[in-house]
Amino acid sequence: MKLVLLGPPGAGKGTQADILIEVLGVPQISTGEILRESVKNGTPVGLKAKALIDHGDLVPDEIIIAIISERLAQDDCKNGFILDGVPRTLNQAETLDRHGIGIDHVLSIEVPDAVILKRIADRRLCSNCPTTFHLVSNPPKEAGICDACGSSLTTRNDDNIETTRHRLETYHLLTEPLKAYYEGQGKLCYVTGDCTIEETTREILKTLGID
Numbered sequence: 001m002k003l004v005l006l007g008p009p010g011a012g013k014g015t016q017a018d019i020l021i022e023v024l025g026v027p028q029i030s031t032g033e034i035l036r037e038s039v040k041n042g043t044p045v046g047l048k049a050k051a052l053i054d055h056g057d058l059v060p061d062e063i064i065i066a067i068i069s070e071r072l073a074q075d076d077c078k079n080g081f082i083l084d085g086v087p088r089t090l091n092q093a094e095t096l097d098r099h100g101i102g103i104d105h106v107l108s109i110e111v112p113d114a115v116i117l118k119r120i121a122d123r124r125l126c127s128n129c130p131t132t133f134h135l136v137s138n139p140p141k142e143a144g145i146c147d148a149c150g151s152s153l154t155t156r157n158d159d160n161i162e163t164t165r166h167r168l169e170t171y172h173l174l175t176e177p178l179k180a181y182y183e184g185q186g187k188l189c190y191v192t193g194d195c196t197i198e199e200t201t202r203e204i205l206k207t208l209g210i211d
C-alpha cells in the first residue's frame with residue numbers, strides 16, 4: 001500500500017498516519033518530521049530549512065526530493081508507506097512518478113481554513129519524540145507531559161496564527177493543484193477531516209476497502 005495523505009496544515013494527516021501504520025503495517029514518512037529532526041540536530045539541511053519552516057515557507061524541492069529518495073530506499077518501505085506532507089508541489093509529485101514510485105491512493109483530508117486556524121492553536125508536540133497531541137481532540141493523559149516518553153510538551157514554532165495563515169495560502173496555491181493531478185490519474189479520494197479523529201479514520205478505512 002503506497003498512500004499519500006494530502007491536506008492543509010492541521011488537517012490531521014500525522015494523526016491519521018499514526019493510526020494507519022498499525023492497520024496497514026507500513027511506515028509513515030513525514031518530511032516535516034524529518035526536517036524538524038534535522039533542525040534539532042543542526043545538520044546542513046536543518047540549517048538551510050529552519051528559517052523557511054519558521055516562516056511557513058516551503059523547503060526547496062531539491063532538498064525534499066533528496067530526503068524522500070533516501071528514505072524510500074530503506075528496507076522498511078519495501079511493502080509500502082504512508083506519505084504525510086509530501087508531495088507538496090506538482091514538481092515533487094511528478095518527480096515521484098518519474099522515479100517510478102507508483103502511488104496507489106491519495107486521500108485528501110478536507111478541513112475548512114477557519115477550523116484549521118482554531119485547531120492549530122491547541123496543537124502540542126513532544127520536545128523529545130515525534131508524538132503529537134491536541135488539547136481538545138487528543139489530549140495527553142497528564143497535562144504538559146508526553147504519554148509516549150514522559151518528556152515535556154511544546155508548541156511548534158510555525159503553529160502561530162500568522163504563520164498558519166501563510167501556510168494555508170501556500171497550501172491553496174502550491175499543494176491543492178495536486179488534487180487535479182492525482183484526480184487525473186484516478187487515484188484521488190476525499191475524506192472529511194472536520195469531525196472526530198475516529199470518524200475520519202473510519203471514512204479512510206472504508207475508502208481503502210478495509211473494514
Ligand code: AMP
Pocket residue numbers: 009031032033035052053054056057058059060064084085086087088089092158167
Ligand atoms: P509539516 O510538518 O508537514 O507541517 O511541515 C512543516 C514544514 O516543513 C512546512 O511548513 C515546510 O516548511 C516544510 N516541509 C515539510 N514537507 C515539505 C515538502 N514536502 N515540501 C516543502 N516543504 C516541506
